[in-house]
Amino acid sequence: VAISFVSSKEDILQAKEILEKNNSKAWVIAKIERKSALSNIDEIIDVSDGVMVARGDLGAEAGLSKVPILQKEIIKKCNQKAKPVITATQMLTSMINSPFPTRAEVSDVANAVFDGTDAVMLSDETAVGKYPKEAVKTLSSTISEAQKSYEYYKNYPPSPREAFPHAAAELSKILECEFISALTLSGYTLLHLCKFRPKKKIYAITPNKELLNKTSLVWGVENAVVIERFETEKELVDKFYKKAAINPLCFLLVTGYLGEKISKGKSVRHIKR
Structure with a gap:
């Protein structure tokens, strides 16, 4: 609105x-x-x-x-x-x-x-x-x-809450990954990942259907998928591959939310096939 x-x-x-x-x-x-x-x-x-x-x-x-x-x-x-x-x-x-x-x-x-x-x-x-x-x-x-001529990787000082999104953006410079995927419930992790303007494509994963269409307004987001239920990280990744119709060799996964049964903490993972 x-x-x-x-x-x-x-x-x-x-x-x-x-x-x-x-x-x-x-x-x-x-x-x-x-x-x-x-x-x-x-x-x-x-x-x-x-x-x-x-x-x-x-x-x-x-x-x-x-x-x-x-x-x-x-x-x-x-x-x-x-x-x-x-x-x-x-x-x-x-x-x-x-x-x-x-x-x-x-x-x-x-x-x-x-x-x-x-x-x-x-x-x-x-x-x-x-x-x-x-x-x-x-x-x-x-x-x-x-x-093609945009200056990626902005050097904004990260706040403590932004530590993991910032780390994912920085790691994407070094690691040979195809994209970064942000798992987010409220949208915070996604927005604060995009803030640092990584050059890699960004995918959003969320259990929140209401967030799905909003991601189209956010800088750098290539695609967004809804995954409402998952028991393990492997199940999450497998469902993500299927829903996004992709088959990457590796990517970075930054999580602001991993579900009650896995972890309430944040993390950055390097996911490989």
């Missing part, structure tokens, strides 16, 4: 209260559009599940020339706090009426990737545009190309 014209953390907390009363666990995304939100940006990020840099109204309120710097600053804060961040508004506006983007638009999309955005969002391009399919293809190919 994206909340427009957020001014303070109270706006987000009120939205969460309404959702809770209606038995919804949907993530609440704060749209940063108002100048007043910039004064409270840290507290807004802290209580939100994610943030959208809504550049249209933000440019009107804060000034167009300030938008590029504000975009970079907000994205960096979200990255450091392990909160998903979306960059939106006029990404490929010319493609509303043209099958081809401008060079400036392609550069804009790529720079959002370099800034560290988790997602880039189209609006009019796909809602009312004449070339929605071409716009999505252009966005996808531009992001893929930009990721």
Whole structure:
């Protein structure tokens, strides 16, 4: 649920209260559009599940020339706090009426990737545009190309709670593994693994069905599977291979949750065939 014209953390907390009363666990995304939100940006990020840099109204309120710097600053804060961040508004506006983007638009999309955005969002391009399919293809190919030059492995100082996700990201530099898999119940382990931007692909494993679709918003997540029951680590791994339709020689498994019958502790394991 994206909340427009957020001014303070109270706006987000009120939205969460309404959702809770209606038995919804949907993530609440704060749209940063108002100048007043910039004064409270840290507290807004802290209580939100994610943030959208809504550049249209933000440019009107804060000034167009300030938008590029504000975009970079907000994205960096979200990255450091392990909160998903979306960059939106006029990404490929010319493609509303043209099958081809401008060079400036392609550069804009790529720079959002370099800034560290988790997602880039189209609006009019796909809602009312004449070339929605071409716009999505252009966005996808531009992001893929930009990721080839992205600076992976961010050196954010890890908190004690982030020790294992951070260790998994660091180990992935050294060990010859195909990907990292995060076993998570709440999403914390996954989000804080992605915070450190490992170059390896990331798979999410969760017993929590409500978390499944949310992972598509998170940076670097290749796929996510639900595994509700398992008795042993071997059973977990076998079910993961089957559900994800993969057969890797080895991968890293970072766990924030291993089920009551295995362990309540966290770990990083190097799983080999």
